[in-house]
Amino acid sequence: MTAPLRLVVMASGRGSNLRSILNAIGNNDCLAEIVAVITDKPGCPAVEFAAEKGIATDALPLSRGADRGAWNIELAQKVQRFSPGLIVLAGFMKIVSRDFLRQCGAPVINVHPSLLPAFRGKDAPAQAIKARVTLAGCTVHLVNEEVDAGAILAQAAVPVLPTDSAAELHQRIQVVEHQLFPQVIDWIGRGRLSLTGEPRLTGGVDADAHLISPRLL
Amino acid sequence: MTAPLRLVVMASGRGSNLRSILNAIGNNDCLAEIVAVITDKPGCPAVEFAAEKGIATDALPLSRGADRGAWNIELAQKVQRFSPGLIVLAGFMKIVSRDFLRQCGAPVINVHPSLLPAFRGKDAPAQAIKARVTLAGCTVHLVNEEVDAGAILAQAAVPVLPTDSAAELHQRIQVVEHQLFPQVIDWIGRGRLSLTGEPRLTGGVDADAHLISPRLL
Numbered sequence: 077m078t079a080p081l082r083l084v085v086m087a088s089g090r091g092s093n094l095r096s097i098l099n100a101i102g103n104n105d106c107l108a109e110i111v112a113v114i115t116d117k118p119g120c121p122a123v124e125f126a127a128e129k130g131i132a133t134d135a136l137p138l139s140r141g142a143d144r145g146a147w148n149i150e151l152a153q154k155v156q157r158f159s160p161g162l163i164v165l166a167g168f169m170k171i172v173s174r175d176f177l178r179q180c181g182a183p184v185i186n187v188h189p190s191l192l193p194a195f196r197g198k199d200a201p202a203q204a205i206k207a208r209v210t211l212a213g214c215t216v217h218l219v220n221e222e223v224d225a226g227a228i229l230a231q232a233a234v235p236v237l238p239t240d241s242a243a244e245l246h247q248r249i250q251v252v253e254h255q256l257f258p259q260v261i262d263w264i265g266r267g268r269l270s271l272t273g274e275p276r277l278t279g280g281v282d283a284d285a286h287l288i289s290p291r292l293l
Numbered sequence: 294m295t296a297p298l299r300l301v302v303m304a305s306g307r308g309s310n311l312r313s314i315l316n317a318i319g320n321n322d323c324l325a326e327i328v329a330v331i332t333d334k335p336g337c338p339a340v341e342f343a344a345e346k347g348i349a350t351d352a353l354p355l356s357r358g359a360d361r362g363a364w365n366i367e368l369a370q371k372v373q374r375f376s377p378g379l380i381v382l383a384g385f386m387k388i389v390s391r392d393f394l395r396q397c398g399a400p401v402i403n404v405h406p407s408l409l410p411a412f413r414g415k416d417a418p419a420q421a422i423k424a425r426v427t428l429a430g431c432t433v434h435l436v437n438e439e440v441d442a443g444a445i446l447a448q449a450a451v452p453v454l455p456t457d458s459a460a461e462l463h464q465r466i467q468v469v470e471h472q473l474f475p476q477v478i479d480w481i482g483r484g485r486l487s488l489t490g491e492p493r494l495t496g497g498v499d500a501d502a503h504l505i506s507p508r509l510l
Contacts, residue, residue: 193424194411207410208491211430211448231428233450238493274425276455 081108081265084160084182086168087115091122092250093166093187093257098129100258107265112158114151116170132158138170148172152179162264162271165219166257174221183271184219185264187257189249191215191231196224201249202242212236212245214253216260218271227275230263232256298325298482301377301399303385304332308339309467310383310404310474315346317475324482329375331368333387349375355387365389369396379481379488382436383474391438400488401436402481404474406466408432408448413441418466419459429453429462431470433477435488444492447480449473 080101085094094113100106113126118135126133134154138147151172155163156179165172165186177184190200192215195207204212213233218226232252236245263269268278297318302311311330317323330343335352343350351371355364368389372380373396382389382403394401407417409432412424421429430450435443449469453462480486485495 191408191411191428192426194408208445209409209448210445211408211450213428213450228425228427231426233428233430238495278455 078107078266081261082111082159082161083108083164083261084155084158084162085110085113085122085126085164085166086155087113087122087166088117088120088169089122089167091120091125091167093164093253094122094125096254097164097166097258097261100262106258106262108162108261111160112155114154116151116168122167145173145175148176149179152176152181156181162261164257164261171223172219177219177221185216185229185260185271186219186224186226187214187216187253188224189214189246189253190224191233192217192224192228199242201246204236205240205242205245210236212249214249214256216256218275229269229275230256230260295324295483298478299328299376299378300325300381300478301372301375301379302327302330302339302343302381302383303372304330304339304383305334305337305386306339306384308337308342308384310381310470311339311342313471314381314383314475314478317479323475323479325379325478328377329372331371333368333385339384362390362392365393366396369393369398373398379478381474381478388440389436394436394438402433402446402477402488403436403441403443404431404433404470405441406431406463406470407441408450409434409441409445416459418463421453422457422459422462427453429466431466431473433473435492446486446492447473447477 087094097106098110101108110131112132112134113123114134115123116137118137123133136151136154160182163180163182163184165184188200190204191213195203211233213231215231216229220226234248234252269275304311314323315327318325327348329349329351330340331351332340333353333355335354340350353368353371377399380397380399380401382401405417407421408430412420428450430448432448433446437443451465451469486492
């Protein structure tokens with residue numbers, strides 16, 4: 077039996093992706109365990125939720141004007157201490173550096189609320205509304221030094237409705253994030269998706285997982 | 294009862310989109326009639342198919358070194374002669390000019406084999422494979438003077454499989470093109486999608502039509 081993949085989840089906000097991963101683990105849909113939740117925002121709902129669930133937590137705020145390089149290295153050390161097999165950025169609102177990626181001890185993945193390569197960076201749902209696309213979605217990708225540009229691991233699509241605000245669209249995208257992110261972690265946990273070399277899913281294609289059509293909210 | 298929308302279809306190749314539109318019309322899934330098929334490639338399968346079906350055809354090749362401006366104007370005149378309500382580029386392999394768009398007598402729509410704004414221009418499926426996206430698709434859009442940049446009318450997504458060649462992906466995309474293009478024409482034919490001002494679908498949202506998950510080929 078494969079040992080569960082050791083996840084360090086990094087979060088700054090509500091923790092909705094954290095909850096979805098923890099739920100999937102509880103339902104045996106995701107072969108992993110969350111060994112720690114680390115935040116740059118002490119007291120944020122994500123870290124409070126983790127503490128309630130008995131998960132180890134740690135925090136390293138980045139003060140205004142602080143040395144970002146030193147913060148990245150200290151953050152990597154905090155993460156590495158938990159011997160992660162995978163580091164999951166789940167609404168972590170800081171950009172991590174090359175030094176962080178080298179020293180944190182495991183591959184880092186993120187979920188971005190657009191169908192990359194379209195709409196990198198901030199406010200992707202608002203960018204999608206402005207471009208008047210009719211399909212939007214989310215992308216789980218490896219994190220590298222360039223923002224939202226690491227290798228794509230999986231994507232899921234949702235419709236954009238003519239009446240959508242950016243917030244409404246973002247909410248619909250989050251529904252599929254909460255399905256796709258645990259799915260990708262499970263693929264990695266089961267060794268179906270290797271993150272060394274060119275990521276490539278093996279063991280048959282779950283076409284549905286690449287194309288999720290949720291009920292409209 | 295609404296009169297069927299008069300379509301002039303412009304094609305240069307196999308005519309697979311032309312066939313799908315004609316099929317949808319025959320099945321009462323698309324409130325339109327094809328009044329003419331016009332090509333820049335005399336004798337191409339699309340125009341031969343149209344002739345077999347008793348549809349009026351016309352051809353205007355663009356010779357090497359010919360005056361492109363004059364060709365565009367003559368082409369617009371040929372199209373305009375059929376009093377179209379809508380002009381459909383269905384595998385028409387030339388870029389039409391601003392003069393054409395002004396003088397052809399109706400809005401012009403096109404289908405592009407990517408989820409725009411990603412992968413404009415040539416060989417979009419190959420671009421998608423190279424970018425290692427896991428979702429690709431097609432976009433029906435209004436044609437303006439910029440290539441693949443007119444207002445988006447509808448999009449449909451398909452999975453990209455890890456083993457896909459560009460040709461295999463393109464074939465999978467074409468399956469949804471053949472569903473989405475007649476659907477959009479039907480919306481226009483029924484007055485649900487107005488092309489004046491900002492295009493916006495009315496009369497309820499067909500979420501499925503924005504997110505088609507075909508069986509894998």
